Amino acid sequence: MWKLTKEGEDYLINGFPEINLIKQIKEEEKLLNEIKIDNLAIALNWAKKNEWIKIENKKIILTEAGKKALKEKYKLNDALELISKTGRCPEGYLEILLNRNLIYEVKEIEKQRKFKFNFIEFIKNIFYKKQENEITQLLPKHIIHGNWKKMKFKAYDVNAPAPKIWPGKYQAYLDFLDEIKERLISMGFVEVDGPLVESTFWNCDALFMPQDHPARGLHDIFEIENNISAKLPDSSVLEKVKEEHLKNWGGTWNKDDASKLILRSQTTAVSARVLYEHGDKPGKYFCIGRNFRPDVIDAKHLIEFQQCEGIVIGENLTFKHLLGYLKDFAHAIGMKEIKFMPSYFPFTEPSVEGYVKHPKLGWMEVLPAGILRPEVLKPLGIEKCRVLAWGIGITRLAMIKLEIDDIRHLFSNDIGFLRDKEQVIM
Amino acid sequence: MVSLEINKTTLLKLIGKELTDEELIDILFNFKCEATIVGDSINCEITPDRLDLFSVEGIARAIKQFLEIEPGLQKIPIMPSTETIYVKNVKARPHIRAAIIRNMIFDEAFILDLMQIQEKLHATIGRDRKKVAIGIHDISKVQGPFTYKEVFPNEIRFMPLDMKKEMNLKEILEEHPKGKKYANLLKDFDIYPILLDAKERVLSFPPIINGELTRVSLETKDILIDVTGTDEKAVENTLNIIVSMLSFRGGIVEAVKISSDDFTKEFPSFEPKLIKIKKELPEMILGTKLNLDDIPIFLERMGYDAAIVGDSIEIFIPAYRVDVFSEMDIIEDIAIAYGYNNIIPELPKLATKGEFSKKEKISKKIRTVMIGFGAQETLNFILTNENDCYTKMHVVPENYIKIKNPVSSEFNICRTWILPSLMKILSLNKHRSYPQKIFEVSDCIVPDNTQETKARNSRKLGFVVCHETANLTEMKSYVEAFLSAFKIKYEIIKFEHPSFIPTRVGAIICNGENVGFFGEIHPKVLEKWELDKPVIAMEIDLDKIF
Numbered sequence: 001m002w003k004l005t006k007e008g009e010d011y012l013i014n015g016f017p018e019i020n021l022i023k024q025i026k027e028e029e030k031l032l033n034e035i036k037i038d039n040l041a042i043a044l045n046w047a048k049k050n051e052w053i054k055i056e057n058k059k060i061i062l063t064e065a066g067k068k069a070l071k072e073k074y075k076l077n078d079a080l081e082l083i084s085k086t087g088r089c090p091e092g093y094l095e096i097l098l099n100r101n102l103i104y105e106v107k108e109i110e111k112q113r114k115f116k117f118n119f120i121e122f123i124k125n126i127f128y129k130k131q132e133n134e135i136t137q138l139l140p141k142h143i144i145h146g147n148w149k150k151m152k153f154k155a156y157d158v159n160a161p162a163p164k165i166w167p168g169k170y171q172a173y174l175d176f177l178d179e180i181k182e183r184l185i186s187m188g189f190v191e192v193d194g195p196l197v198e199s200t201f202w203n204c205d206a207l208f209m210p211q212d213h214p215a216r217g218l219h220d221i222f223e224i225e226n227n228i229s230a231k232l233p234d235s236s237v238l239e240k241v242k243e244e245h246l247k248n249w250g251g252t253w254n255k256d257d258a259s260k261l262i263l264r265s266q267t268t269a270v271s272a273r274v275l276y277e278h279g280d281k282p283g284k285y286f287c288i289g290r291n292f293r294p295d296v297i298d299a300k301h302l303i304e305f306q307q308c309e310g311i312v313i314g315e316n317l318t319f320k321h322l323l324g325y326l327k328d329f330a331h332a333i334g335m336k337e338i339k340f341m342p343s344y345f346p347f348t349e350p351s352v353e354g355y356v357k358h359p360k361l362g363w364m365e366v367l368p369a370g371i372l373r374p375e376v377l378k379p380l381g382i383e384k385c386r387v388l389a390w391g392i393g394i395t396r397l398a399m400i401k402l403e404i405d406d407i408r409h410l411f412s413n414d415i416g417f418l419r420d421k422e423q424v425i426m
Numbered sequence: 427m428v429s430l431e432i433n434k435t436t437l438l439k440l441i442g443k444e445l446t447d448e449e450l451i452d453i454l455f456n457f458k459c460e461a462t463i464v465g466d467s468i469n470c471e472i473t474p475d476r477l478d479l480f481s482v483e484g485i486a487r488a489i490k491q492f493l494e495i496e497p498g499l500q501k502i503p504i505m506p507s508t509e510t511i512y513v514k515n516v517k518a519r520p521h522i523r524a525a526i527i528r529n530m531i532f533d534e535a536f537i538l539d540l541m542q543i544q545e546k547l548h549a550t551i552g553r554d555r556k557k558v559a560i561g562i563h564d565i566s567k568v569q570g571p572f573t574y575k576e577v578f579p580n581e582i583r584f585m586p587l588d589m590k591k592e593m594n595l596k597e598i599l600e601e602h603p604k605g606k607k608y609a610n611l612l613k614d615f616d617i618y619p620i621l622l623d624a625k626e627r628v629l630s631f632p633p634i635i636n637g638e639l640t641r642v643s644l645e646t647k648d649i650l651i652d653v654t655g656t657d658e659k660a661v662e663n664t665l666n667i668i669v670s671m672l673s674f675r676g677g678i679v680e681a682v683k684i685s686s687d688d689f690t691k692e693f694p695s696f697e698p699k700l701i702k703i704k705k706e707l708p709e710m711i712l713g714t715k716l717n718l719d720d721i722p723i724f725l726e727r728m729g730y731d732a733a734i735v736g737d738s739i740e741i742f743i744p745a746y747r748v749d750v751f752s753e754m755d756i757i758e759d760i761a762i763a764y765g766y767n768n769i770i771p772e773l774p775k776l777a778t779k780g781e782f783s784k785k786e787k788i789s790k791k792i793r794t795v796m797i798g799f800g801a802q803e804t805l806n807f808i809l810t811n812e813n814d815c816y817t818k819m820h821v822v823p824e825n826y827i828k829i830k831n832p833v834s835s836e837f838n839i840c841r842t843w844i845l846p847s848l849m850k851i852l853s854l855n856k857h858r859s860y861p862q863k864i865f866e867v868s869d870c871i872v873p874d875n876t877q878e879t880k881a882r883n884s885r886k887l888g889f890v891v892c893h894e895t896a897n898l899t900e901m902k903s904y905v906e907a908f909l910s911a912f913k914i915k916y917e918i919i920k921f922e923h924p925s926f927i928p929t930r931v932g933a934i935i936c937n938g939e940n941v942g943f944f945g946e947i948h949p950k951v952l953e954k955w956e957l958d959k960p961v962i963a964m965e966i967d968l969d970k971i972f
Contacts, residue, residue: 164859166802167797167800168796168797168798168799168800168801168802168803168863169797169802169803170793170797170803171802171803171804171805173805174793174803174805178790181782181786184780185780185781185782186780187780188776188777188778188779188780189778189780190778190779190780190781190783191781191782191783191786192783193783193785193786193883195877195878195879195881195882195883196808196840196869196871196881196883197827197840197871197879197880197881198879199878199879212553212556212557214474214549214550214553214554218830218831222829222830222831222832223829223830223831224827224828224829224830224881225828225829225830226827226828226873226880228875228880229880230878230879230880231878231879248751250657250658250659250660251557251657251660261879261880261881263829263840282776282778283778284776284778284780290808290869292808292809294831294832294833295833296833297833297834303807303809303833303837304807304808304809304837312774312776314774314776316710316774317774317776318710318711318712318713318714318774319711319712319713319714319761319769320712320713320714320769320770320771320772321713321772321773321774323766323769323771323772324771324772324773324774325773326771327771328773339767340766340767340769341455341458341766342455342456342457342458342758342761342762342766343458343473344458344473344474344475344476346475349754349755349757349758350711350712350754350757350758350761351758352766371711371754373751373752373754374752374754375751375752386711410805411805411806411807412804412805413804413806413850413851413854413855414854414855415802415851415855415858415862415864416855416858418802418803418804418864419802419858
């Protein structure tokens with residue numbers, strides 16, 4: 001199979017130089033310097049070879065053969081046209097066209113490669129040229145020249161498979177947490193944050209957890225090995241916290257124990273800090289933050305997880321209001337049925353556990369809450385206001401909402417899972 | 427949660443009323459106790475504050491009060507003492523209290539129940555026997571008066587429980603399973619506590635083990651309970667919990683005289699604690715209208731005695747309710763008796779303006795821009811290990827936070843940068859289609875001595891792209907597009923970073939400070955992560971530019 005070289009294509013469009021030459025000379029004689037065509041040297045060479053011209057005294061004169069050639073179609077031009085349409089070369093022209101570097105051969109291998117690597121180009125070359133009034137790929141030239149008006153569109157099959165692609169997406173669990181945040185902000189809550197490396201003072205002591213409480217041990221809290229200890233708040237707070245501990249728990253209270261550095265094991269530590277900094281005046285705050293606890297890592301447990309911590313500070317707040325927030329929260333996550341059961345947390349009294357009814361899984365305990373104990377509030381300087389608080393294990397809710405049964409998927413490192421997990425709409 | 431196994435038949439017999447499984451489960455919820463009933467066995471998950479419920483007797487008592495079969499304070503008659511314990515100065519565990527219970531009927535189930543309550547109390551209030559340890563003895567095998575004193579490890583020999591031979595205390599600590607388990611409780615002492623009878627026979631070696639001599643059996647009728655420990659209040663509370671439970675079961679309680687150089691007094695004492703609250707307080711806290719006359723009834727159903735006296739409600743708290751500190755604990759019990767679900771939830775009128783934290787707001791915008799690049803967001807653990815965080819990245823470890831008690835060597839330090847987390851994801855997803863573009867905007871933890879907790883949360887952005895022709899120019903386009911999206915003035919300078927190919931890594935400078943870097947990951951790093959396609963990456967310290 002033959003194709004035109006760039007030069008060949010040029011000749012097909014703009015004409016052979018020797019033809020252009022004799023067209024300029026016509027009946028007259030012309031001085032060499034009067035002739036204005038591209039490729040003059042080539043033109044003179046081939047016009048002489050064809051015996052179309054004679055040169056005398058710097059003048060070019062057409063021969064009889066030249067005059068005849070002017071009236072007839074040029075055979076080489078016909079040959080080029082055929083090749084460009086069919087790839088076939090008429091007999092007798094092959095050698096001269098090859099010599100003049102106007103055509104070249106397309107090998108079978110190259111044809112295959114074209115087919116493999118450029119399917120659209122192949123369709124253009126073969127089908128488009130065979131059936132000129134059918135459009136496969138719509139091209140700018142069709143639109144600019146208006147050719148499409150005279151052409152048909154090749155029928156496509158919308159059921160043919162398309163390559164799979166994925167959009168850039170929020171991580172599904174973080175997307176869920178964003179939804180929760182927006183909901184809390186719309187309820188008037190201010191987002192707060194606290195240090196991930198925390199002192200046991202804020203993580204435990206300020207929350208009325210006795211120093212010999214089992215949940216303060218190495219089995220429940222990650223300790224920092226760097227041989228450093230925390231700077232504690234000013235001594236008046238320390239003294240008051242110590243006093244509450246000694247009065248209610250007995251035993252001893254050790255400052256060194258309180259300044260031990262750990263990885264935060266509950267976001268309630270952030271609430272304690274906020275209460276201390278914010279003081280005895282109304283406000284609503286929330287924190288969705290990471291916590292760390294030594295545990296086995298399996299489908300139900302992680303050693304690193306988020307909690308959704310909220311506090312409402314105000315005078316005349318009551319237990320009824322706390323239940324109101326829990327109910328509202330349950331509704332926000334699409335759980336219409338809620339019931340309340342007594343519960344226990346060291347830093348709240350009364351304490352409550354909110355159960356929501358899942359259509360498939362039944363009653364689930366997901367909303368632990370309570371009114372912060374005076375033993376917690378007084379040392380932090382809160383005496384006038386009451387404080388409603390909750391610390392929701394948001395991982396559990398996320399699993400329900402995202403319909404996953406392995407908690408490790410919340411921190412998934414599987415790109416396939418991340419790509420395929422749908423976005424949350426609440 | 428404390429898990430307790432009890433027998434349903436025993437429970438119902440103690441309550442004296444037939445209840446269906448559903449009724450039992452519902453009632454138990456009021457005592458923060460989640461029950462699962464299978465056949466005749468009830469598994470109760472009890473919150474650790476309600477030590478009084480750690481036995482079938484305690485649960486039966488609470489139900490009887492709640493159902494008003496026997497409301498109000500449990501009456502515990504106490505007979506005067508016939509026995510004395512002489513207490514010498516015992517430094518390891520200074521406090522001992524004891525009581526005698528007579529006329530008990532022992533069967534195998536009851537012996538198991540007794541073992542269970544001991545075990546549960548040891549684990550909770552006893553702090554694994556450190557604070558409190560309990561011994562129960564068949565008193566018919568020994569003879570008072572008793573002595574609680576200190577002896578040297580090889581001064582005395584006796585046959586401990588579950589051993590067929592006599593051993594001295596040192597041998598017990600070294601050879602007996604319980605001795606080995608609890609030896610550390612005595613490690614600071616070279617002289618040990620012992621409880622002896624009038625003939626110098628050993629009742630117990632607290633807090634390690636009792637003697638075989640006083641083991642309770644099916645023939646036992648009268649028992650001596652000794653409670654020793656380091657905290658006087660905890661020791662007395664523990665004794666009260668056990669004695670009240672055995673009294674409820676029908677035992678006759680007899681006091682034991684404790685006589686030391688400082689005092690001589692009989693125990694147990696069930697003198698109830700009195701708390702007075704203003705009569706409006708329950709309504710003020712609960713926010714719901716209560717009939718004042720109902721409140722004493724509610725309290726009696728929760729096991730208190732209560733009366734309205736003038737402007738106050740006077741409440742007598744049973745000595746075994748060691749979880750009651752102050753008025754709020756009483757209010758909770760009133761709410762429970764009233765029924766949490768009878769309180770109509772309502773939002774308060776408290777107008778406040780909600781707001782994202784600045785950090786989270788900026789993070790969200792950044793995440794949105796990264797998604798605009800077609801990247802998939804990821805969330806990774808802060809906990810990691812030195813190999814992943816530094817070695818595989820060809821980086822010399824910097825200062826980082828190390829965990830003293832890791833659960834696994836895979837998670838024993840806190841990450842200081844994000845890229846290793848993302849490299850790990852790439853290495854685990856070689857079977858997924860390319861290009862792969864992933865990012866994370868989240869916290870790292872950086873040691874910082876200027877901070878109160880000697881470390882700070884550091885919010886960072888990490889972004890990696892992996893495909894066959896990924897190169898520096900592509901990542902530079904992302905970096906510049908990212909910075910322009912936030913109108914950040916920056917300069918890119920030549921940089922050296924061991925994770926990247928030399929000359930193909932740049933640093934981002936904002937206001938003269940290095941805020942991040944980007945480039946082509948070095949093949950030696952790719953090899954470590956077993957990756958076979960080029961990876962380009964950027965990491966930006968967001969705290970430095972926002």
